[in-house]
Amino acid sequence: MTLADARAALPTKSIRQQFGETILDLAGERDDFVVLTADLMYATGIDRFGAAYPGRMFNLGIAEQNMTGVAAGLALSGKLPLISGYAVFTALRAVEQAKLDVAYNGVKVILAGQSAGLSYGVGGPTHQSCEDVAIMRSIPGMIVLVPSDAVEVDACLRAAMRHPAAAPIYIRLGRGAEWTFNAPGRPFEIGRSVRLREGDDLTLVANGSMVVEAVLASDALRSMGVAARVLNLHTVKPLDVAALEVAARQTRAMIVVEEHSVIGGLGAAVLEALAEVPHGPVRRIGIADSFPPIGPPHDLRASLGLSAENIVAQALDLLRRT
Amino acid sequence: MRSEHLSNRPAQLAELRIRATRIRDFALKMAAVQGQGYVGQALGVADVLAVAYFAALVYRPADPSWDGRDRFLLSIGHYAIALYAALIEAGVLPQSEIETYGADDSRLPMSGMAHYTPGMEITGGSLGHGLPIAIGMCLGLKRKASNSFVYVLLSDGELNEGATWEAAMSASHWKLGNLIAIVDVNNQQADGPSSTTLGFEPLSDKWRAFGWWVARVDGNDMDAVLSAFDAARALPDAMPRIILCDTLMGKGVPFLEARDKTHFIRIEPEEWAKAIADLHAGAAE
Numbered sequence: 231m232t233l234a235d236a237r238a239a240l241p242t243k244s245i246r247q248q249f250g251e252t253i254l255d256l257a258g259e260r261d262d263f264v265v266l267t268a269d270l271m272y273a274t275g276i277d278r279f280g281a282a283y284p285g286r287m288f289n290l291g292i293a294e295q296n297m298t299g300v301a302a303g304l305a306l307s308g309k310l311p312l313i314s315g316y317a318v319f320t321a322l323r324a325v326e327q328a329k330l331d332v333a334y335n336g337v338k339v340i341l342a343g344q345s346a347g348l349s350y351g352v353g354g355p356t357h358q359s360c361e362d363v364a365i366m367r368s369i370p371g372m373i374v375l376v377p378s379d380a381v382e383v384d385a386c387l388r389a390a391m392r393h394p395a396a397a398p399i400y401i402r403l404g405r406g407a408e409w410t411f412n413a414p415g416r417p418f419e420i421g422r423s424v425r426l427r428e429g430d431d432l433t434l435v436a437n438g439s440m441v442v443e444a445v446l447a448s449d450a451l452r453s454m455g456v457a458a459r460v461l462n463l464h465t466v467k468p469l470d471v472a473a474l475e476v477a478a479r480q481t482r483a484m485i486v487v488e489e490h491s492v493i494g495g496l497g498a499a500v501l502e503a504l505a506e507v508p509h510g511p512v513r514r515i516g517i518a519d520s521f522p523p524i525g526p527p528h529d530l531r532a533s534l535g536l537s538a539e540n541i542v543a544q545a546l547d548l549l550r551r552t
Numbered sequence: 553m554r555s556e557h558l559s560n561r562p563a564q565l566a567e568l569r570i571r572a573t574r575i576r577d578f579a580l581k582m583a584a585v586q587g588q589g590y591v592g593q594a595l596g597v598a599d600v601l602a603v604a605y606f607a608a609l610v611y612r613p614a615d616p617s618w619d620g621r622d623r624f625l626l627s628i629g630h631y632a633i634a635l636y637a638a639l640i641e642a643g644v645l646p647q648s649e650i651e652t653y654g655a656d657d658s659r660l661p662m663s664g665m666a667h668y669t670p671g672m673e674i675t676g677g678s679l680g681h682g683l684p685i686a687i688g689m690c691l692g693l694k695r696k697a698s699n700s701f702v703y704v705l706l707s708d709g710e711l712n713e714g715a716t717w718e719a720a721m722s723a724s725h726w727k728l729g730n731l732i733a734i735v736d737v738n739n740q741q742a743d744g745p746s747s748t749t750l751g752f753e754p755l756s757d758k759w760r761a762f763g764w765w766v767a768r769v770d771g772n773d774m775d776a777v778l779s780a781f782d783a784a785r786a787l788p789d790a791m792p793r794i795i796l797c798d799t800l801m802g803k804g805v806p807f808l809e810a811r812d813k814t815h816f817i818r819i820e821p822e823e824w825a826k827a828i829a830d831l832h833a834g835a836a837e
């Protein structure tokens with residue numbers, strides 16, 4: 231079976247659709263849960279929540295900075311606000327409000343950024359979002375989550391909602407159909423990585439849309455006699471440093487894969503953590519320091535090397551050199 | 553290019569109406585290529601673009617970056633299909649590129665980007681960027697004693713953004729008589745009518761209070777739009793000008809005018825053919 235066949239054999243589900251379903255479901259759990267959007271109610275799939283709970287939905291118009299400040303105000307008044315927007319506007323346009331009004335005040339606001347990475351690839355530089363993790367994780371106290379498929383999106387939203395810390399949580403989300411591969415029912419623990427494949431030759435670390443590619447790459451490598459461990463680091467902050475240290479000890483090399491700039495994202499976070507401990511060579515697969523072209527997400531990812539095919543090639547090359 | 557009929561207004565208006573119909577036709581044909589697009593906006597704003605490109609702007613179709621041109625900034629990147637249609641009618645882009653609309657290596661991507669398309673001055677699309685850039689260009693042009701105008705097209709949804717109002721204050725503060733902003737007031741944005749998403753009236757009073765010369769017109773009344781553009785250019789005062797154009801989304805294609813959700817239109821191939829036929833039937837009346 232080729233990698234393309236293995237990928238095509240997986241079911242898919244729209245991230246936006248899953249998001250809308252989970253939000254609607256969670257609304258029944260807590261009366262203090264409110265949702266804010268900036269003219270992206272339909273676009274982020276929360277229209278059914280809005281129809282069911284009109285008094286708990288605040289559509290602020292296309293005014294993300296105002297919306298983020300308003301969310302802080304609602305949190306300071308005892309509500310649990312969730313901002314439902316696109317990653318690029320949530321993390322970049324309103325970043326100072328996220329830092330000061332939300333994070334510095336130490337209030338819990340969930341910032342859900344859809345269409346992250348290249349998942350809205352046809353939108354070009356205005357809608358692609360390859361810097362959001364770097365920006366959000368530099369804000370003191372901000373928790374940063376990057377779930378990998380619809381199943382994990384559901385689990386991640388539930389975990390974020392129940393998380394006790396008085397801290398903002400940024401959740402990075404895709405947009406359209408993505409491969410579904412996580413087993414339903416597995417608990418999502420903020421800060422704890424998931425070991426999806428065992429192996430002691432090298433470690434593949436990934437999050438978001440790249441986890442499935444790492445899993446497929448690991449399976450392909452296994453048939454070539456290479457045992458590649460796969461770590462799903464769905465939490466970029468706080469990072470599961472313990473799992474990384476174990477992997478650094480037990481495996482010869484590491485590849486970190488993410489649909490994000492190689493500057494400041496998961497790869498950078500992993501290297502920052504490993505800088506303190508002995509480790510083998512680490513390679514990053516991500517988006518180079520340039521603006522990606524426009525195109526559909528799966529095509530763009532493939533052309534930029536964000537694929538199981540490239541992970542396999544990089545892994546073989548890396549092991550050959552170590 | 554400004555048309556030649558400056559002394560014969562009825563002839564000029566007749567020509568502009570033909571231009572507007574052709575702009576609508578090109579936009580529909582591009583949308584049909586992808587089966588979808590922001591075409592309701594293009595139909596609504598076509599009359600305004602016809603006046604802009606054939607009765608107001610100074611430019612050279614064969615040399616879109618000629619330094620002496622008037623600038624036309626599309627702040628609302630999702631309106632690219634409308635501007636492409638106008639640029640085709642203006643001869644800046646060839647009609648043959650219609651078929652490439654939205655394709656991977658096309659010069660006509662779905663969202664307007666300066667690096668892709670001749671005549672596309674900026675990469676708009678993240679709402680709220682166009683007016684500030686326009687102000688910078690106005691300041692730059694004034695510093696080099698250029699006579700060029702900077703036109704910038706905004707939307708009513710874009711007026712929600714704070715940056716637009718920061719820029720509105722700057723423009724009058726800096727006495728930018730070379731700035732002409734246009735707002736497509738179609739009372740529509742992504743989640744529904746603009747007036748119910750974030751009320752914006754009284755709109756003329758707001759801009760006047762910010763120190764602008766204001767005209768508010770029916771943006772589908774060619775005569776009124778033409779008069780507003782003429783007045784905006786002729787104004788001797790050192791102040792920014794804005795033309796608020798109330799338009800009807802889908803204008804010219806009755807079944808699209810009547811549609812409930814018009815922000816993004818996705819219809820079947822035979823419906824695109826019907827839309828084009830209805831447009832020309834209506835224009836012939």
Ligand SMILES: Cc1ncc(C[n+]2csc(CCOP(=O)(O)OP(=O)(O)O)c2C)c(N)n1
Nearest residue numbers: 269677678679707708709710740741742815
């Ligand atoms: C800063 C920013 N926030 C959100 C969006 C997503 N968005 C794209 S178009 C749009 C509606 C814009 O309003 P308007 O131009 O009046 O809509 P139209 O008349 O085209 O329906 C929104 C919210 C965006 N492009 N930029």
Ligand SMILES: [Mg+2]
Nearest residue numbers: 708709740741
């Ligand atoms: Mg509008």
